[in-house]
Amino acid sequence: xxxxxxxxxxxxxxxxxxxxxxxxxxxxxxxxxxxxxxxxxxxxxxxxxxxxxxxxxxxxxxxxxxxxxxxxxxxxxxxxxxxxxxxxxxxxxxxxxxxxxxxxxxxxxxxxxxxxxxxxxxxxxxxxxxx
Amino acid sequence: xxxxxxxxxxxxxxxxxxxxxxxxxxxxxxxxxxxxxxxxxxxxxxxxxxxxxxxxxxxxxxxxxxxxxxxxxxxxxxxxxxxxxxxxxxxxxxxxxxxxxxxxxxxxxxxxxxxxxxx
Numbered sequence: 001x002x003x004x005x006x007x008x009x010x011x012x013x014x015x016x017x018x019x020x021x022x023x024x025x026x027x028x029x030x031x032x033x034x035x036x037x038x039x040x041x042x043x044x045x046x047x048x049x050x051x052x053x054x055x056x057x058x059x060x061x062x063x064x065x066x067x068x069x070x071x072x073x074x075x076x077x078x079x080x081x082x083x084x085x086x087x088x089x090x091x092x093x094x095x096x097x098x099x100x101x102x103x104x105x106x107x108x109x110x111x112x113x114x115x116x117x118x119x120x121x122x123x124x125x126x127x128x129x130x131x
Numbered sequence: 132x133x134x135x136x137x138x139x140x141x142x143x144x145x146x147x148x149x150x151x152x153x154x155x156x157x158x159x160x161x162x163x164x165x166x167x168x169x170x171x172x173x174x175x176x177x178x179x180x181x182x183x184x185x186x187x188x189x190x191x192x193x194x195x196x197x198x199x200x201x202x203x204x205x206x207x208x209x210x211x212x213x214x215x216x217x218x219x220x221x222x223x224x225x226x227x228x229x230x231x232x233x234x235x236x237x238x239x240x241x242x243x244x245x246x247x248x249x250x
Contacts, residue, residue: 007134007135007156010157019184019185019186020162020164020184020245021184021186021188021245021246021247023162023245024156024157024158024159024160025135025154025156025160025162026162026245029162029163029164029245030162030163031154031160031161031162031163032161032163058203058204060191060242081206083205083206083207083208083209085210094210096205096209097205097206098196098198098203098204098205099193099203099204099205100201100203105203128163130166130193130204130240130242131166131168131240
């Protein structure tokens with residue numbers, strides 16, 4: 001018989017609860033585990049930065065960054081999930097994270113000639129594989 | 132009520148703050164309920180996935196794309212300013228992935244978490 005470890009939410013009976021949402025820890029459902037994390041910055045005219053994880057598979061990734069606000073490439077003071085699209089009057093901007101088996105590429109693409117300021121952000125790469 | 136705390140190496144589990152705990156049973160975690168591979172086939176613009184949890188779970192979805200040489204994953208929603216667009220919505224029983232085109236097959240990885248805010 002398999003041994004399990006369960007910790008239920010306050011007010012929920014660990015022995016009788018059957019909804020996954022009733023547990024803060026349930027050994028049937030793996031927790032996200034952090035592989036690495038850090039900060040980055042790059043000029044949007046250059047377009048991207050690369051972070052190597054060398055896991056050999058495509059992991060879960062969370063990336064947040066400042067977003068480009070306007071045609072001039074000015075950036076926001078707040079941070080957004082780095083999957084954003086901004087349509088200025090004449091320029092469109094795309095913030096995108098590409099997840100490969102050995103690295104992630106955090107990029108900003110634009111529809112016109114390269115311009116703009118520096119984007120700052122942070123990332124989390126998890127051990128868990130997106131199978 | 133009995134709780135469980137696990138601290139990082141070098142920190143006293145009885146006195147350290149939450150930032151130095153790898154687990155605290157008083158704080159919700161990101162537990163993965165299921166990972167599903169799915170696709171929208173040619174001629175279609177959506178796919179419905181049943182999860183039947185009875186509540187609206189947190190979900191992450193990645194679309195499989197290609198940069199001309201290698202496949203990579205990218206999170207959706209994904210606006211169609213530069214590329215084809217992808218979006219999704221969640222109900223208490225299903226996840227519906229949509230795209231704004233119908234040609235070719237699009238492949239997805241759907242990560243369903245156990246956690247759900249009470250709505």
